[in-house]
Amino acid sequence: MNNQPQPNLPQAVPQAVPLGTPVANKPQPTAGQIPKTPAGAPSSPPPPPELEQMGEKVTLKRSFENFWKSPADSGPSLFQGSTKVPDFYGQGMASVLDLIAPAGFKIEPNYIQFGNIYTRTLFVFTYPRYVQTNWLSRIINYDITLDISMFIYPIGTHQVMGDLRKKAGQLESSLAIEREKGMVRNPELETAVEDIESLRDVLQRGEERLFQFALYFTIYSTSINELNTITEQLESTLGGMLIYTKQSLLQMEQGFNSTLPLGIDELKILRNLDTGCLSTTFPFTSSTLSTNEGILYGLNRHNNSLILFDRFNLENANSVVFAKAGSGKSYAIKLEALRSLMLGTDIIVIDPESEYQALCEAVGGNFMRLSLDSDKRMNPFDLPTPGEGTISGASGESILRSNVTMIHGLLSLMMGGLTPAEDAILEKAIFEAYALKDITADAQSHKNQPPLLKDLQSVLQNMTGAETMVSKLSKYTEGTFKGLFDQPTNFDLGTGFTVFSVRDLEDTLRPIGMYLILNYIWQKVRFKMKRRILIVDEAWWMMQHEDSARFLYSMAKRARKYYLGLTIISQDVEDFLASKYGRTVVNNSSMQILLKQSPAAIEKVAQIFNLTEGEKFLLLECDVGEGLFFAGLNHVAIKVVASYTEDQLITTDPRELLARQAEKAQQENPSTENQGQ
Numbered sequence: 001m002n003n004q005p006q007p008n009l010p011q012a013v014p015q016a017v018p019l020g021t022p023v024a025n026k027p028q029p030t031a032g033q034i035p036k037t038p039a040g041a042p043s044s045p046p047p048p049p050e051l052e053q054m055g056e057k058v059t060l061k062r063s064f065e066n067f068w069k070s071p072a073d074s075g076p077s078l079f080q081g082s083t084k085v086p087d088f089y090g091q092g093m094a095s096v097l098d099l100i101a102p103a104g105f106k107i108e109p110n111y112i113q114f115g116n117i118y119t120r121t122l123f124v125f126t127y128p129r130y131v132q133t134n135w136l137s138r139i140i141n142y143d144i145t146l147d148i149s150m151f152i153y154p155i156g157t158h159q160v161m162g163d164l165r166k167k168a169g170q171l172e173s174s175l176a177i178e179r180e181k182g183m184v185r186n187p188e189l190e191t192a193v194e195d196i197e198s199l200r201d202v203l204q205r206g207e208e209r210l211f212q213f214a215l216y217f218t219i220y221s222t223s224i225n226e227l228n229t230i231t232e233q234l235e236s237t238l239g240g241m242l243i244y245t246k247q248s249l250l251q252m253e254q255g256f257n258s259t260l261p262l263g264i265d266e267l268k269i270l271r272n273l274d275t276g277c278l279s280t281t282f283p284f285t286s287s288t289l290s291t292n293e294g295i296l297y298g299l300n301r302h303n304n305s306l307i308l309f310d311r312f313n314l315e316n317a318n319s320v321v322f323a324k325a326g327s328g329k330s331y332a333i334k335l336e337a338l339r340s341l342m343l344g345t346d347i348i349v350i351d352p353e354s355e356y357q358a359l360c361e362a363v364g365g366n367f368m369r370l371s372l373d374s375d376k377r378m379n380p381f382d383l384p385t386p387g388e389g390t391i392s393g394a395s396g397e398s399i400l401r402s403n404v405t406m407i408h409g410l411l412s413l414m415m416g417g418l419t420p421a422e423d424a425i426l427e428k429a430i431f432e433a434y435a436l437k438d439i440t441a442d443a444q445s446h447k448n449q450p451p452l453l454k455d456l457q458s459v460l461q462n463m464t465g466a467e468t469m470v471s472k473l474s475k476y477t478e479g480t481f482k483g484l485f486d487q488p489t490n491f492d493l494g495t496g497f498t499v500f501s502v503r504d505l506e507d508t509l510r511p512i513g514m515y516l517i518l519n520y521i522w523q524k525v526r527f528k529m530k531r532r533i534l535i536v537d538e539a540w541w542m543m544q545h546e547d548s549a550r551f552l553y554s555m556a557k558r559a560r561k562y563y564l565g566l567t568i569i570s571q572d573v574e575d576f577l578a579s580k581y582g583r584t585v586v587n588n589s590s591m592q593i594l595l596k597q598s599p600a601a602i603e604k605v606a607q608i609f610n611l612t613e614g615e616k617f618l619l620l621e622c623d624v625g626e627g628l629f630f631a632g633l634n635h636v637a638i639k640v641v642a643s644y645t646e647d648q649l650i651t652t653d654p655r656e657l658l659a660r661q662a663e664k665a666q667q668e669n670p671s672t673e674n675q676g677q
Helices: 049-068 096-100 157-180 187-204 224-239 252-258 275-279 329-342 357-362 396-414 420-436 443-447 453-461 467-477 510-526 546-562 573-578 582-587 602-609 613-621 644-650 654-668 672-676
Strands: 105-107 112-114 117-126 146-154 210-221 244-247 271-274 295-300 306-309 319-322 346-351 366-369 497-501 532-536 564-570 591-595 626-631 634-639
Touching (some): 112 252, 117 252, 157 187, 210 224, 210 252, 224 244, 271 275, 295 329, 319 329, 329 346, 329 357, 329 532, 329 564, 329 644, 346 510, 357 366, 357 497, 357 644, 396 467, 420 453, 453 467, 510 546, 532 546, 546 582, 573 582, 573 602, 591 602, 602 613
Parallel strands (some): 319 591, 346 497, 532 564
Antiparallel strands (some): 117 244, 146 210, 210 271, 295 306, 295 634
16 A cells, blocks of 8 residues: 555645736746756656646636736736737627628538538649630530639740740650651641741740630539539530540639639649630620521620520420519510511400500501400301411311310300310200301311301200200390300401400400400411411410410410410419419420519519529519510520610500600690690
């Protein structure tokens, strides 16, 4: 048993001395510091760890006690001699770095993860012998989140000339040796010598300079799989131009820092380029959407270039326009219609608010107002007569069956839906109504006078199970709406500009009227091919009913075959897309125009059209007549512009219309004011 006395640990703790206190003799060591041993003196063993840790704790405690004492009691301050006092309050506040910093930053050999974002950096290590101007535009216009960083280091011409002279001498010597040995010519060496000599010539004349160039790409995604897919697509796109890249493996952090807007190149992967080659990397161009044919849709907000386009050059000529009320959607479509008319395209408009009447009258078009007191009528039982320009292969039977299907949908809409039994009875009754007028599958019989709605009602009265349908149809043949749908057609769809107005129809009759007009137009379009554009304004009216929505969907899918471009305009995006046919209409439209959107509908629009956050913000903050223009796989920001004359024809701004009326009245009565005085 060891009887030696144990050391008294508390007594061995060094006394804490406040900083700045003068001490006689030699300076004392601070808390936790081991005293230095003089040179040549035997070194003493270090104190036990327990003693050292306890000494640190006690000294720290006493130091804080002295700090919090009042100046009168504490003597010299703990921070005497220093004018900077720690800002404990500021250290407890959130800074800008705290707000923008991610929750975590994980560095892997081939990617970096910060928060929910994955990123990867690639660098270009070789270029082809020849590159095209703006070869980077394909990458810049790529629909991904991407950062591109370029570093350009000029090289002194004097230094380069010396290096090139040495290199040229080495290559010339190699060529001379091969000639002496009788070897066949080496095209690779000869080409290298020619390149060096041509570069020396342009450098000596000052026509070009030499630079060291570094090019890095940092891509972002929300998952590893998406990151790998984007990486493969980027490498494939650049590889197709013989520009090869590699991932900055084990240097992802340095690569990420090199693409931050700090101007710091931590990778230093450089290649030599002259002035001409370097100029091809400058992304002076942005997304453009202009061809040498078509009409002017507006200005490209990215670069103020013209958006000249012909919608009939796309896969199909269908177009959809979505925007909130008052954002200029009708203005843009009127402008398109007016300019297309000048190129020989027939324009047909279904106008729910008579907005197109002034434009129609100005260009000498046909304006038909569908209402109870109008003298213009259309018979839904009309059959197209095959003639010149008829689609080949259309037999009389197919024409009859197609029209029966159209009438069936219209009557179902008029009667508010049918039961399965009524559906079968109605189809049989329509065929019998045609048979009463000696109209059969023979195309020649289609020249006979077609039946009317009251003829169908008479047929239904003699059929068992059709009592409900007869009573519903009586409203259109004998009741309030008599004469609207049961009269012979006295209107012909001519050429040029044609407008069908349904403004004066009651809300319950609008879908029926629009369906009837579309049916009439469709029959004319199918059997007389001509370049036409059909504009359906406020199409959400038709999407509220199953039959009319299905009919519009059918037209969107089949319009291309008959040289027809369908334009759908709607301000209620959610109502339009809520229908199962609305999304299909959008998918079958190669051209889309999105103008200013409301915050309530922007998420739905962004989901349908795959918009980025920047594009969503643009649609929320843009002015009237501004938005996004989609044509096929390309899209740009657009600003619709019109000349003064065009604006006078198509504007519907109430303030401008009232001012114009007042000016016109003043011109007609110039002496009224003088007479009053």
